[in-house]
Amino acid sequence: MTTTKIVRAILPREYLFKEILEHSIPNTSKRLNIRAIVQNGANLHINALIHIHPQAKNADSFLDIRVLILDEKSRADVRPQLEIETNSVKASHAATVSPIDPDQLFYLQSRGLNYAQAQKLIVAGFLSHA
Amino acid sequence: MSLEVSHLTVQVENKTLLDDVSFELKKGEIIGLMGPNGSGKSTLALTLMGHPRYQIISGEILIDKTNITKFSPDERANLGLFLAFQYPSAIAGVNVRQLVTSADRPALQVKRRAQKLAKNLGLDADLVNRSLNLDFSGGEKKKMEVLQMDLLKPKYAILDEIDSGLDLDALRLISDSIKSSSAGIMVITHYPRLLKLISPDLVLILKSGKIVKSGGKEVISRLEKSGYSKL
Amino acid sequence: MSRFAPVSSPTLTPSADYPLGHSDSVDYEFKSGAGLTEHTVRQISAFKHEPSWMLNLRLSALAQFNHMPTPEWGGDLSPIDFAKIHYYLKPSQQSVGDWDKVDSRIKNTFDRIGVPQAEREILAGVKAQFDSEVIYSSLKSFLSKKGVIFLGMDEGLKQYPDLIRRYFGKLVPAGDNKLAALNTAVWSGGSFVYIPKNTRVDLPLQAYFRINSPNAGQFERTLIIAEEGSSVHYVEGCSAPAYSEGSLHAAVVEIFVKPGATVQYTTVQNWYKNVYNLVTKRARVEEEGHMRWVDGNLGSRLTMKYPSCFLMGRKATGETLSLALAGSGQHQDTGAKMYHLASETSSQILAKSVSFGGGRTSYRGLIQINPAAAGSRSKVVCDALILDSSSRSDTYPTNRILNSQSTVEHEATVSRVGEDQLFYLMTRGLSEQQSETLIVNGFLSPIIKQIPLEYAVEMNRLVDLEMEGSVG
Numbered sequence: 001m002t003t004t005k006i007v008r009a010i011l012p013r014e015y016l017f018k019e020i021l022e023h024s025i026p027n028t029s030k031r032l033n034i035r036a037i038v039q040n041g042a043n044l045h046i047n048a049l050i051h052i053h054p055q056a057k058n059a060d061s062f063l064d065i066r067v068l069i070l071d072e073k074s075r076a077d078v079r080p081q082l083e084i085e086t087n088s089v090k091a092s093h094a095a096t097v098s099p100i101d102p103d104q105l106f107y108l109q110s111r112g113l114n115y116a117q118a119q120k121l122i123v124a125g126f127l128s129h130a
Numbered sequence: 131m132s133l134e135v136s137h138l139t140v141q142v143e144n145k146t147l148l149d150d151v152s153f154e155l156k157k158g159e160i161i162g163l164m165g166p167n168g169s170g171k172s173t174l175a176l177t178l179m180g181h182p183r184y185q186i187i188s189g190e191i192l193i194d195k196t197n198i199t200k201f202s203p204d205e206r207a208n209l210g211l212f213l214a215f216q217y218p219s220a221i222a223g224v225n226v227r228q229l230v231t232s233a234d235r236p237a238l239q240v241k242r243r244a245q246k247l248a249k250n251l252g253l254d255a256d257l258v259n260r261s262l263n264l265d266f267s268g269g270e271k272k273k274m275e276v277l278q279m280d281l282l283k284p285k286y287a288i289l290d291e292i293d294s295g296l297d298l299d300a301l302r303l304i305s306d307s308i309k310s311s312s313a314g315i316m317v318i319t320h321y322p323r324l325l326k327l328i329s330p331d332l333v334l335i336l337k338s339g340k341i342v343k344s345g346g347k348e349v350i351s352r353l354e355k356s357g358y359s360k361l
Numbered sequence: 362m363s364r365f366a367p368v369s370s371p372t373l374t375p376s377a378d379y380p381l382g383h384s385d386s387v388d389y390e391f392k393s394g395a396g397l398t399e400h401t402v403r404q405i406s407a408f409k410h411e412p413s414w415m416l417n418l419r420l421s422a423l424a425q426f427n428h429m430p431t432p433e434w435g436g437d438l439s440p441i442d443f444a445k446i447h448y449y450l451k452p453s454q455q456s457v458g459d460w461d462k463v464d465s466r467i468k469n470t471f472d473r474i475g476v477p478q479a480e481r482e483i484l485a486g487v488k489a490q491f492d493s494e495v496i497y498s499s500l501k502s503f504l505s506k507k508g509v510i511f512l513g514m515d516e517g518l519k520q521y522p523d524l525i526r527r528y529f530g531k532l533v534p535a536g537d538n539k540l541a542a543l544n545t546a547v548w549s550g551g552s553f554v555y556i557p558k559n560t561r562v563d564l565p566l567q568a569y570f571r572i573n574s575p576n577a578g579q580f581e582r583t584l585i586i587a588e589e590g591s592s593v594h595y596v597e598g599c600s601a602p603a604y605s606e607g608s609l610h611a612a613v614v615e616i617f618v619k620p621g622a623t624v625q626y627t628t629v630q631n632w633y634k635n636v637y638n639l640v641t642k643r644a645r646v647e648e649e650g651h652m653r654w655v656d657g658n659l660g661s662r663l664t665m666k667y668p669s670c671f672l673m674g675r676k677a678t679g680e681t682l683s684l685a686l687a688g689s690g691q692h693q694d695t696g697a698k699m700y701h702l703a704s705e706t707s708s709q710i711l712a713k714s715v716s717f718g719g720g721r722t723s724y725r726g727l728i729q730i731n732p733a734a735a736g737s738r739s740k741v742v743c744d745a746l747i748l749d750s751s752s753r754s755d756t757y758p759t760n761r762i763l764n765s766q767s768t769v770e771h772e773a774t775v776s777r778v779g780e781d782q783l784f785y786l787m788t789r790g791l792s793e794q795q796s797e798t799l800i801v802n803g804f805l806s807p808i809i810k811q812i813p814l815e816y817a818v819e820m821n822r823l824v825d826l827e828m829e830g831s832v833g
Binding site for chain 2: 779780781782784785786787788789790791792793795796799800802803804805806807
């Protein structure tokens with residue numbers, strides 16, 4: 001079961017996004033995607049924890065965080081954490097923070113879109129891509 | 131000298147996958163095992179090798195008269211049984227030579243033989259130094275299984291769909307390997323191609339976990355004409 | 362820790378600093394009382410005949426140490442009683458012990474990993490060493506022809522006080538953290554390495570080549586300066602289990618990588634299981650300089666160590682390869698920190714850990730990309746293997762990105778040995794334990810490959826040994 005959470009940090013203030021994936025009984029599977037954009041001087045803090053308790057045998061947990069930083073003044077602080085207390089698990093997480101890919105931007109612009117339009121399209125695609 | 135399977139019934143989570151299967155594989159002979167998808171061919175291969183997921187409800191497996199039904203996979207390997215997997219595992223940081231090197235097979239010898247065998251099988255010699263099966267093509271993985279068989283020289287070998295993903299040249303190389311081996315070999319396959327090249331002494335057809343046909347080469351021709359559904 | 366030097370204590374007598382074996386047996390009967398006092402610090406400095414600036418540094422560090430609280434964010438440091446520790450012990454110049462009294466587990470390990478008899482006794486703190494004299498003297502002349510300085514820190518301070526004063530404490534000041542303050546107050550031993558401009562040192566400099574120098578120092582202080590365009594690989598440590606009387610080790614390593622220089626610092630640590638190993642390791646990397654930390658943690662009761670790089674110049678790169686093994690009663694709290702402070706800098710962290718028998722491994726890391734560090738990249742990969750249900754693994758990374766033109770990627774995976782992989786290996790005749798061991802060694806191999814061969818071989822064998830009895 002995969003959930004996707006969208007975070008739009010688009011005002012010039014601090015944003016704190018916290019998430020905990022807790023596995024405390026056997027045979028649970030949790031998959032979470034976090035997609036965030038940071039813009040206009042926002043400062044986004046993401047704290048996400050996967051916690052697998054000793055009795056949670058056969059846990060399957062996956063967390064994927066992707067953050068797009070859209071302008072100069074914006075910032076991100078991402079802390080994906082794992083606390084795994086048994087070995088009967090499959091747990092992984094990934095976190096990527098990046099600006100818009102200049103090659104993608106160029107490609108869209110070569111098809112006639114201006115910067116703002118291209119960015120809008122890329123962001124929309126980014127937020128909907130699970 | 132033979133591998134005897136006697137009235138083997140196997141279940142996984144209370145579902146019966148093999149039902150009263152019996153056959154004898156003699157050293158030096160070749161048995162072809164065919165059957166439609168889901169008939170239990172791989173189940174048989176993995177059970178013979180001792181995979182923990184498969185529960186033997188009744189029956190036994192004997193190697194040269196020793197009952198190995200409760201033996202661990204390595205104990206069976208040490209008695210001379212080999213399995214070429216349908217889906218060989220990738221092992222990061224471990225190369226094929228490390229698997230095979232032991233007291234009886236010193237490292238330098240293994241290295242030389244492995245490189246020679248790789249060449250004979252049409253494999254890039256460097257593959258014997260890389261992480262086993264990691265990012266290898268389907269054909270390369272199968273050839274690696276055959277290479278291991280040549281290095282380990284088992285008495286009885288089960289080859290599970292060794293022909294999938296191989297082109298005609300590779301097929302010929304492998305069938306030569308099989309024909310020149312003195313082991314008792316069970317070749318599990320979907321397609322008649324490989325069996326026609328190796329001329330098995332016996333052909334068995336497995337369907338829904340039961341052996342429904344057994345005979346000589348004529349079984350293959352009948353299969354080619356009418357498929358599995360008519361059996 | 363120096364392989365050839367007595368294990369039980371740091372520092373040495375001044376006369377022994379002179380190379381080529383002119384070790385007068387000036388025998389200073391000095392051992393500080395327990396606890397850390399101003400008196401102890403003055404004694405240490407006086408005993409070493411240090412310049413007054415160093416004494417002042419030590420004293421102000423002591424004051425800071427007394428003011429700082431013990432950190433609570435990492436492993437459990439509460440059992441450490443600073444008042445009970447001896448901060449300065451006289452080294453043994455001759456046999457100090459009895460081989461028979463050495464723990465049989467240590468003896469067995471030496472057997473299994475093939476440590477030569479002479480080395481065993483040294484490592485077990487039973488015998489002092491003088492055998493490496495011959496090797497040392499030819500190494501010394503080879504190095505001095507190139508203008509390379511490689512001395513024990515105590516000797517370095519005597520011979521090059523001004524050079525050391527320019528760098529000592531500039532990367533890791535006493536106020537940085539409580540253990541750094543402690544080290545600055547009572548440090549003794551460690552290495553001083555200076556590589557002149559455009560000089561490449563092709564053979565790894567190993568701590569054990571420092572004859573008669575502070576060895577298994579509890580409070581070693583190492584300083585490495587690599588001038589423009591130079592390169593060096595320094596290796597510290599030993600994979601044979603090192604028994605130590607001192608149960609607290611707080612070392613500091615400062616490395617200055619000048620423009621275009623390349624430094625690799627490899628550590629293999631296998632302290633006995635009573636030791637708290639708390640280390641601050643930091644490198645400052647200037648334009649187009651490259652720093653690589655290879656950090657192998659096998660022993661100790663608790664290790665807290667995060668080799669870090671301050672990437673100060675354009676296109677500087679930093680890399681940490683970290684390996685941690687935690688068995689019963691052990692906690693490895695390790696990782697790395699990378700600070701990107703200039704444009705187009707890049708960093709990489711690869712951390713692999715294995716926990717078994719109730720052990721715990723924790724990865725703790727920081728990537729910080731400052732506003733000025735445009736066009737920077739960082740990639741972090743942490744893989745943890747947990748072998749049984751009583752063991753534990755954690756990952757605590759922080760990724761702080763303060764500009765919009767950089768990319769940071771982080772991935773972490775925690776898993777156990779795959780049943781299919783185990784089965785596959787067992788079908789080739791390996792027992793379950795041999796299979797598991799092979800898989801664990803394979804898992805660690807990308808990092809072990811970066812360690813000089815003789816350590817790597819011992820490490821593999823040590824992993825095998827640790828794995829024994831861990832299956833089930």
